Amino acid sequence: MRDVIIACDFSSKEQTLAFLDRFTGRKPFVKIGMELFYACGPDIVREIKARGHKIFLDLKLHDIPNTVRKAMSVLSHLDVDMTNVHAAGTVDMMRAALEGLTRPDGTRPLLIAVTQLTSTSEERMQRELLIGATINDTIAKYAENAKTAGLDGVVCSPLEAELVKNHCGAEFMTVTPGIRFADAAADDQVRITTPARAREIGSDFIVVGRPVTAAEDPVAAYERCCREFIGE
Numbered sequence: 001m002r003d004v005i006i007a008c009d010f011s012s013k014e015q016t017l018a019f020l021d022r023f024t025g026r027k028p029f030v031k032i033g034m035e036l037f038y039a040c041g042p043d044i045v046r047e048i049k050a051r052g053h054k055i056f057l058d059l060k061l062h063d064i065p066n067t068v069r070k071a072m073s074v075l076s077h078l079d080v081d082m083t084n085v086h087a088a089g090t091v092d093m094m095r096a097a098l099e100g101l102t103r104p105d106g107t108r109p110l111l112i113a114v115t116q117l118t119s120t121s122e123e124r125m126q127r128e129l130l131i132g133a134t135i136n137d138t139i140a141k142y143a144e145n146a147k148t149a150g151l152d153g154v155v156c157s158p159l160e161a162e163l164v165k166n167h168c169g170a171e172f173m174t175v176t177p178g179i180r181f182a183d184a185a186a187d188d189q190v191r192i193t194t195p196a197r198a199r200e201i202g203s204d205f206i207v208v209g210r211p212v213t214a215a216e217d218p219v220a221a222y223e224r225c226c227r228e229f230i231g232e
């Protein structure tokens with residue numbers, strides 16, 4: 001199940017497809033985020049899917065349960081492999097998301113939850129959001145809520161993957177961004193780790209952006225991630 005997901009953080013279809021055209025061998029699992037989806041619409045998902053890539057549609061839905069159920073029902077027709085919601089929307093909202101995403105034949109993409117964004121510090125969470133608990137307790141509780149709602153896992157920093165597995169079990173998936181090669185710059189990421197370390201910690205999927213998209217040879221960088229994380 002372990003896999004490397006490339007974050008295609010591009011703003012146009014041309015740039016994205018030109019980037020993906022480089023991958024003539026193994027077709028990477030691709031993350032499409034808000035920027036690309038809002039710029040190009042659902043057609044970009046269909047086009048990338050038709051080229052043989054698996055897709056993580058990272059739209060982080062967060063609204064009332066009825067709206068999320070209906071939005072997920074629309075997304076269920078796009079044939080993506082993974083999508084997500086904010087755990088802050090509550091267990092009811094996550095249950096509604098799962099219902100909406102499940103197709104009439106019972107199949108559905110993987111559904112994961114964002115616990116606390118890695119850009120939210122403990123200090124801001126407590127002062128601005130009035131959440132009195134520690135960030136780790138909040139992440140553990142949100143992950144448990146996602147499990148209660150029937151979701152498959154959470155997005156979290158690689159350094160939180162162990163905490164989540166301890167609370168929710170080894171089968172509960174962790175999808176971890178914040179990945180850098182040992183010999184590379186951190187960019188704006190703070191809590192980072194290498195693909196090899198993410199594997200040791202027990203991440204199920206790593207999400208890698210700039211170390212691949214901005215590399216001189218993106219295919220070689222992707223293959224290095226696969227070697228270190230999957231071992232192939």
Ligand code: C5P
Nearest residue numbers: 007117118177178189207208209210211
């Ligand atoms: O370029 P880089 O490897 O930092 O990209 C990481 C990707 O993962 C980006 O698309 C970023 O938005 C996403 N992400 C993250 N931290 C989170 C959730 C998503 O870096 N907590």
